[in-house]
Amino acid sequence: MAIRKNRRFHPEIPTSSLSDIMFFLFLFFLIISTLANPNVIKLTLPKAQTNETTNKDHISISVTEDKKYYLNKEEVPFDQLEQALYDKTTAANDKTVVVRVPADNKVQDLVDLMQMGVKLKLNFVIATSK
Structure with a gap:
């Protein structure tokens, strides 16, 4: 009798x-994607014909x-922005400030920021996109 085993x-x-x-892998890609784009504030900048680049170590509003x-x-409230801007520029010893304002905003928002720069004797540069 032959018994076969299965x-x-x-x-x-x-x-x-x-x-x-x-x-x-998920953690790796999540960390790398946040490091790839440090500017997380999404704005539609005004357009310009030519662009100049600035150094990476600048103060931005x-x-x-x-x-x-x-x-x-x-994030800084508007009423505390002037003092915070003064503190940052004196600590960094840098008088150049890059202003990033959306193309849709009123001109008055930009003028209010520029008046702060005039008071503090800062050089303001408006950020644009090509």
């Missing part, structure tokens, strides 16, 4: 470590469409 091969793919690998003011990516 020796069929059932291939299996071990997937226990796959979730760990996917988690580490950004104004959003809903009139939130950011000084080097830190």
